[in-house]
Structure formats: C-alpha cells, structure tokens
Amino acid sequence: TQLLEQSPQFLSIQEGENLTVYCNSSSVFSSLQWYRQEPGEGPVLLVTVVTGGEVKKLKRLTFQFGDARKDSSLHITAAQPGDTGLYLCAGVGYGQNFVFGPGTRLSVLP
Amino acid sequence: DSGVTQTPKHLITATGQRVTLRCSPRSGDLSVYWYQQSLDQGLQFLIQYYNGEERAKGNILERFSAQQFPDLHSELNLSSLELGDSALYFCASSTTGTGYGEQYFGPGTRLTVT
Numbered sequence: 001t002q003l004l005e006q007s008p009q010f011l012s013i014q015e016g017e018n019l020t021v022y023c024n025s026s027s028v029f030s031s032l033q034w035y036r037q038e039p040g041e042g043p044v045l046l047v048t049v050v051t052g053g054e055v056k057k058l059k060r061l062t063f064q065f066g067d068a069r070k071d072s073s074l075h076i077t078a079a080q081p082g083d084t085g086l087y088l089c090a091g092v093g094y095g096q097n098f099v100f101g102p103g104t105r106l107s108v109l110p
Numbered sequence: 111d112s113g114v115t116q117t118p119k120h121l122i123t124a125t126g127q128r129v130t131l132r133c134s135p136r137s138g139d140l141s142v143y144w145y146q147q148s149l150d151q152g153l154q155f156l157i158q159y160y161n162g163e164e165r166a167k168g169n170i171l172e173r174f175s176a177q178q179f180p181d182l183h184s185e186l187n188l189s190s191l192e193l194g195d196s197a198l199y200f201c202a203s204s205t206t207g208t209g210y211g212e213q214y215f216g217p218g219t220r221l222t223v224t
Contacts, residue, residue: 042215
C-alpha cells in the first residue's frame, strides 16, 4: 500500500515569514500534485510535478519533486494571510491510483 | 467555481439506509473521481471512471458502488450506512484518464449518518 506522509501537520506563522512543508513516501510515484483546500470547499490544484528533480514556481510558491520521485516539498516565501489553508499532496502511482497525504494545515497570522 | 457540480450539498440519514450522491463533471471532462474526506482519515480515493468505464479503484467498500452514465455524470451509491460513513464526499473531474490530468473538485456532499 502506498502511503504519503506530510509534515508538519500544523503550522502557524506570522505574515512575511518563509516556510517549507514536506511530502514523503517510501514509494515511487509517476507524478505528484499539490492542492490547497479551504474550509467547506473542494481542493484546488496548485501544481503537478512529473520529472524527478523538477522545480516549479507559482508566484511565491516553489515546488520540488525529489530525484527519486518519492518526496516533494512546497516552499512559500513571504507568506500572506491568503495562503492560509490545508495543503495536500497527492501521489499518482504507476497503477493510476491516487494517494493523498493527510495534509498540512497552515495558518498565516496578520 | 470549478465547473463540477454535486448534489445534494447536505444529506442526513439513518444507519442501515441507502443514499445516492450525484456528480456532473466539467463540460468536456471524461474522467470522474470520487473521494471520501473524514477528520481522522484525510482524503481517501474511492474510484475513478473514464468515459463510462471503471479506470482505477481505491479504498472503496463493498457497500459502496458507483457508475458513470453516457452523459458522463456519475453517481455514488452508499448502502447499509454506518455511523463511520459520515464524511465529506467529493467528486472531481479531469479531461484525461491518467494521473497527469488536472483534477477539478466539486463543492462536496456532506453526509451525516445518525
């Protein structure tokens, strides 16, 4: 069974700080996606990373896929209150099955 | 608004009952995915359909079943409901049948089993 772990589970920071959240597995994935979910709503896709070692940037967010395709990180620069939410990583296995991590709940205080 | 619609938004029912959740994908999307999200288990992938056929299966209980109709809308049937089935059920759609496609999630159906 493929499992994804995310750390930290909770993170509360002040506006303007930088942060990194992690997504780890012992399994290899064909691709990995990051989503943000706000209370009462469905997750919204932020990025898909496909190639080992790949780095993608989305404004103040930087995503990296590990060389071995087993882990990923999300770095946010100068966090803003609008970044508050649940960040989920999702791995896509070679059998086309999807596995979501438990999420990192981020709170950015003004 | 993702373009994915789910009905009903809320559902309250008793143990042992059967319910049907409905999902309409974005226009042009052929894939539909169903997920269960509960507080203690996170987002669990249940099943995927692509153009009417089952494409991938996750942690879906035997009491649950799904189908995708020719007009591409999908239904998730939950039977012999238990208290532990109380959760948010999300539907997502994408254009492709592979994991590379962006998934667009609906607003979810909150199921409460009493």
